[in-house]
Amino acid sequence: MQRRLVSSGSYLEPQIGFSRAVRVGDFISVAGTAPIGTDGKTDVVGDVYRQTVRCLEIVRTALEDAGGSIEDVVRTRIMLTDAKTWEEAARAHGEVFKDIRPATTVMEVSGFVDPDWLVEIEAEAICTPKG
Template sequence: MVSSGSPLEPQIGFSRAVRAGTYVAVAGTAPIGDDGCTVGPGDVYAQTTRCLDIAVRALQEAGASVGDVVRTRVMLTDVTQWKEAARAHGERFAAVRPACTFVEVSRFIEPDWLVEVEVDAVIAQEPS
């Protein structure tokens, strides 16, 4: 299990990421800065970039890399802004090209959050 240090983890009963064998699941990741405040209020691109930074750090802590990512889910409060989220996603995953889904949700826990990202990875086995 990988923890982000969020005080909500023990309260809710979740981990930032969990590794089971070669599979790594990164939970819905919000655009929260190191200071606990929302990064980039009103800016989907900045928020998506922050979500991806947090998710990639969790992957690395679990022993995975961006190249191991097989699926992403990008949840937006306004799907018409998908191109800004897609730009940030493409900067990170253009060479990997995981399966990806964009969906619209009504809202998140914090009203300033415009996006959350989930990431699934399968760690590549070393050739024998």
């Protein structure tokens, strides 16, 4: 099967050796996605809900760039620096996935590369023919 790499354009991708997403056949895996604004800086510092919204926007774009859609998502992982904020992240996740309902894990991590990031999200999708 052909392997398709999807780039976000980050200068870190070649340095670290990762892609925003990878598609192999009908499967798409979206890497841990941080709340990065269009200016390359952390978006909405201090707001878990809005950072989660931003992460999900980036996930949606990566899926579409790989030829999939948010409706194809079968698993997500929400990583938080503070588990007590899970309801804020879950609210944003629920707004996107309320009807799709992928398998989801919420976990606390000790931190991210940028200390302003409060959340990162990973997603996996299986693209099936529409119709």
